Amino acid sequence: NAGVTQTPKFRVLKTGQSMTLLCAQDMNHEYMYWYRQDPGMGLRLIHYSVGEGTTAKGEVPDGYNVSRLKKQNFLLGLESAAPSQTSVYFCASSPRFGNQPQHFGDGTRLSIL
Amino acid sequence: KNQVEQSPQSLIILEGKNCTLQCNYTVSPFSNLRWYKQDTGRGPVSLTIMTFSENTKSNGRYTATLDADTKQSSLHITASQLSDSASYICVVSLNAGGTSYGKLTFGQGTILTVHP
Numbered sequence: 001n002a003g004v005t006q007t008p009k010f011r012v013l014k015t016g017q018s019m020t021l022l023c024a025q026d027m028n029h030e031y032m033y034w035y036r037q038d039p040g041m042g043l044r045l046i047h048y049s050v051g052e053g054t055t056a057k058g059e060v061p062d063g064y065n066v067s068r069l070k071k072q073n074f075l076l077g078l079e080s081a082a083p084s085q086t087s088v089y090f091c092a093s094s095p096r097f098g099n100q101p102q103h104f105g106d107g108t109r110l111s112i113l
Numbered sequence: 114k115n116q117v118e119q120s121p122q123s124l125i126i127l128e129g130k131n132c133t134l135q136c137n138y139t140v141s142p143f144s145n146l147r148w149y150k151q152d153t154g155r156g157p158v159s160l161t162i163m164t165f166s167e168n169t170k171s172n173g174r175y176t177a178t179l180d181a182d183t184k185q186s187s188l189h190i191t192a193s194q195l196s197d198s199a200s201y202i203c204v205v206s207l208n209a210g211g212t213s214y215g216k217l218t219f220g221q222g223t224i225l226t227v228h229p
Contacts, residue, residue: 041221042117042219042221042222044219045216090156090157092156099144099164100162102157102159102217106155107155
């Protein structure tokens with residue numbers, strides 16, 4: 001049981017390049033989330049999904065797009081990377097909201113030069 | 114504005130000692146409060162979740178308390194171990210009704226270092 005798996009674990013991009021971060025969960029969770037974590041700040045929600053085929057904006061969605069074509073996968077895309085998007089990105093999933101804990105992956109460390 | 118403030122920012126203790134981390138929040142309407150442990154280079158892992166009606170919850174050597182009236186929570190770690198060295202994050206959930214997504218507000222975390 002792998003839980004939440006994020007790929008890649010590390011990546012360096014040049015400004016203007018595009019890339020996709022992949023999140024996969026094997027717990028049959030309905031809800032999935034993408035966060036970014038920056039030094040000295042709490043995690044901030046980028047986008048989330050409450051089910052297959054649905055996505056919604058979080059608090060910092062600009063510059064990112066997401067897709068959830070399959071229940072187990074949640075993709076985060078950067079169309080034109082900017083240095084301000086240098087961060088650690090975490091994916092999480094939960095069976096439903098309410099009092100259920102989120103399960104996090106181990107993050108993707110992304111540097112944009 | 115919904116906020117979660119944690120104190121102290123960092124803490125150093127000796128192995129075997131106890132410690133208490135604090136969390137104050139202004140999130141309203143409140144649904145639940147969570148404590149997560151995040152080891153360096155890893156994702157956060159849930160320790161406890163408390164609803165409005167719960168004022169204490171334990172998970173091994175970790176005990177969380179909640180005072181919903183004063184909007185304060187604490188995480189007490191007993192008989193600390195080297196493996197307790199991590200960032201501890203307080204997260205408060207907004208009550209959105211039913212099973213609808215309720216916004217989570219994350220604190221910036223308290224970095225705990227346990228020395229031998």
